[in-house]
Amino acid sequence: MSQRSTQHHEHSTAGAYVHRGEEFTRDTTYIEDRIVRDPASASVAEGARAWPVEPGRYRLVAARACPWANRTLIVRRLLGLEDVLSVGLPGPVHDARSWTFDLDPDGRDPVLGIERLQEAYVARFPDYPRGITVPAIVEIGTGQVVTNDFAQITEDLAKEWTAFHREGAPDLWPAGVEDEMREVMHRVYTEVNNGVYRCGFAGSQQAYEKAYERLWSAMDWLEERLGTRRYLMGEHITEADVRLFTTLVRFDPVYHSHFKCSRQKLTEMPHLWGYARDLFRTPGFGDTVDFVQIKEHYYVVHEDINPSQIVPVGPDLGNWLAEHGREALGGSPFGDGTGPGPVRPGERVERAHTPLPA
Ligand SMILES: N[C@@H](CCC(=O)N[C@@H](CS)C(=O)NCC(=O)O)C(=O)O
The missing domain is CATH 1.20.1050.10 (Glutathione S-transferase Yfyf (Class Pi); Chain A, domain 2)
Structure with missing residues (x-):
């Protein structure tokens, strides 16, 4: 979350969000990959990748506690994407390595089979240096995180996943x-x-x-x-x-x-x-x-x-x-x-x- 907290995550439970004497600054560096209708023509940030929209291919990991993750849960429901994009729900508190699936049977996400969201980040980036944040979208087949860019996630659900919106879904981005x-x-x-x-x-x-x-x-x-x-x-x-x-x-x-x-x-x-x-x-x-x-x-x-x-x-x-x-x-x-x-x-x-x- 804050730059300092992310450094601390490897060995403490979300210890240090406060910057002594300073203003809080949010780490806004994300995995900027996008999931889009037409990857060949999509615009993505330098070094980022465009993945195709595909029902059943991805899992949204979104803790109910987190306001940024909560947005994705609301948008997914408003648009009726429940059957094409499944959801994994970490519990509200972290262990030393951030979010865990402690509310699930055996403490594992039933689809990804992992105990910690960190596993999906490390599966893609073995030395992932920043915070293990929700919301994140994970590719189910490889278990690798695709994106954690919360603002882009909901915008793409609204604009790129349109073929799978339910009938009557609202237009959340009226032109x-x-x-x-x-x-x-x-x-x-x-x-x-x-x-x-x-x-x-x-x-x-x-x-x-x-x-x-x-x-x-x-x-x-x-x-x-x-x-x-x-x-x-x-x-x-x-x-x-x-x-x-x-x-x-x-x-x-x-x-x-x-x-x-x-x-x-x-x-x-x-x-x-x-x-x-x-x-x-x-x-x-x-x-x-x-x-x-x-x-x-x-x-x-x-x-x-x-x-x-x-x-x-x-x-x-x-x-x-x-x-x-x-x-x-x-x-x-x-x-x-x-x-x-x-x-x-x-x-x-x-x-x-x-x-x-x-
Ligand atoms: N990372 C985004 C939003 C997501 C976010 O901060 N999620 C928090 C929970 S509300 C999180 O996952 N924190 C875990 C961490 O920082 O390791 C931001 O900072 O703007």
Whole structure:
């Protein structure tokens, strides 16, 4: 995650995210391979490779706890890709070598047969030098990681896997608003998705206060924007909403306390709170969220900022199902399309972990 933490992963449990005296900087070097409809004509980063879209060839590894991985779980469901791209779900906490399949029988992913995600990274790059991060896509036949570039993964699921989208799948990247959407998503990423981490892993009082100001100025912008429109880009959900949602859903249980993002709770920002609950109840969003795993991940893994590793019991989450009244703003989540059907039996979040409608 941070440059320093990745160096530490070989011998510590996600020990050092905090840069003493400094601002938190995210390691944004990824395996930039892409999975595309036409590898011969696809544009890929220098040194990266284009792989063909193919049902059953790849497995998405996405811990429910992680906000970046959570995006892929939502998009996969919204687009109905469950039958063509299977999913492996590491548990919420790491061992000394990062993500493990400790929730699976015998502690192994049933399809890849591995105990640690690290094995898939090493199968491809024996000396892989960076963090073993989720989300990652692994080629099942070779057991090798293909990509961990979270932003490109969801964009490619939406634009390159179209032949396998379910009927009624929403258009998460509507052409007419794409330019503005990229600007909004950039601001959401730098100021909010990553902004909460910048607060939590600040290495000095000054760095924290600067990070806090940045975060809240973006939260105020979003609160205002969502006062007049139901979704970030207007009447229907887009990838921009997916990206904001995974941070909002973690806000009160984790970021408000653990990352000291405490000017207000999400529940005290009326438009953002209504918007988050509206999305939460939309099939494909809330049904991917596991509050128990989310809390366990942050409070246990980030030992440097929570040395006791005690996981808070609160907050009470029953209010996520309260009426949100957002329909009054008009719009509809899926536009001309439809919502995804029920979650696959093997992929349901444990009932006791998240309040969902019956
Ligand atoms: N690596 C991406 C996003 C993915 C990411 O950070 N995932 C975290 C979990 S939320 C992870 O896998 N951390 C394990 C590690 O850093 O070794 C980024 O830093 O922007």
